[in-house]
Amino acid sequence: MTKLTSDTAFLKTVYLKEDRLPAADHFPFDLPIMKNFTGIAFHPNVTYIIGENGMGKSTLLEAIAIGLGFNPEGGTRNFNFSSYDSHSPLDQYVRIARGTNQPKDHFFFRAESFYNVATNIEELDAAGSIGRKIIDSYGGTSLHKQSHGEAFFAAFMHRFQGHGLYILDEPESALSPLRQLSMLRRIHDLVEEGSQFVISTHSPILMAYPNAYILELTEEGMQETVLEQTSHYKVMEQFFENKERMLHHLLQ
Numbered sequence: 001m002t003k004l005t006s007d008t009a010f011l012k013t014v015y016l017k018e019d020r021l022p023a024a025d026h027f028p029f030d031l032p033i034m035k036n037f038t039g040i041a042f043h044p045n046v047t048y049i050i051g052e053n054g055m056g057k058s059t060l061l062e063a064i065a066i067g068l069g070f071n072p073e074g075g076t077r078n079f080n081f082s083s084y085d086s087h088s089p090l091d092q093y094v095r096i097a098r099g100t101n102q103p104k105d106h107f108f109f110r111a112e113s114f115y116n117v118a119t120n121i122e123e124l125d126a127a128g129s130i131g132r133k134i135i136d137s138y139g140g141t142s143l144h145k146q147s148h149g150e151a152f153f154a155a156f157m158h159r160f161q162g163h164g165l166y167i168l169d170e171p172e173s174a175l176s177p178l179r180q181l182s183m184l185r186r187i188h189d190l191v192e193e194g195s196q197f198v199i200s201t202h203s204p205i206l207m208a209y210p211n212a213y214i215l216e217l218t219e220e221g222m223q224e225t226v227l228e229q230t231s232h233y234k235v236m237e238q239f240f241e242n243k244e245r246m247l248h249h250l251l252q
Contacts, residue, residue: 003191004101009044010165010196012097014064020093028088031056036221043213046187046197050207050230051217057200058110058169063090064198065167068098070108074169075117077106103196105164109155111173118143118151148174156186162193172203180205204233 004010016037024030033056040047049057066072071079072087110117122142125133135142139158143151152174160166172180180203187197187209201207207214208227216225227233239246 002194004044004194004196006044007099008101009042009099010101010103011042011064011068011198012099013039013041014067014097015039015095017093017095028056028059028090031059032219033057033060033217033222035219040215040222042196042198043211044196045191046199046209046212048207048209048212048214049198049200049217050202050214050232052231055217057217058112059088059090061167061169061198061200062087062110063094064096065108066091067094067096068106068108068165068167070106070167073113073116074108074110075120076108079117079120103163103165105161105166105195107155107160107164107166109152109166109168109171111152111170114143114148114152114155149176149179153179153183156183160186160190160195162190162195164190164195166190166195166197168197168199168201170200170202172201172206177205184209202232204230204236207232 069077139154
């Protein structure tokens, strides 16, 4: 397999159905991401959607994932459980363009609800089936018997099989910096195997993948940027270059 190009990408664009949008005075249409939002043309390999908390990153990823047929709480497109129905209606107002090339693998990873995915896997395996257990696709060890970081990484390493479309919402949340570097390598291996990623993250390490699109959300809307110009990178750079000065201003 070879990495995808703009001609062979699984996911091409997402646009709003502007003629159908409700008034912008209630969630999720009052989120900053909705300001001046015209659409996204996705990179055929890796697209990052970043920004401060409350900008609407997770809400947008959720809408894209639901529009592609995923369960709102995550997992493969075969998962249909619901622990708590809290997803927004934004998926009803987005138009998604897919490529003619179809992925062989799919996964929607949500850090905040991955525990629910792990629970559903155990429930399905306990119910029994003719085929092998679902947990075998995640390395064979119960995800609940591992730390959050180990469980996350088990999904990335074992369940992600290549030639896939992977939508990841804050995958770094339980990973150490070293594990984030390992995750970056895993992304690269999967890209080389013909995979496409859309990732929401706060991690400058994770968003360092070469030649990726980085789309940053601010109160003014969304704009494409580069790693060194992101607010995440600048804050970390300022902290490590002059830690004493920053701590003085923070703690005085």
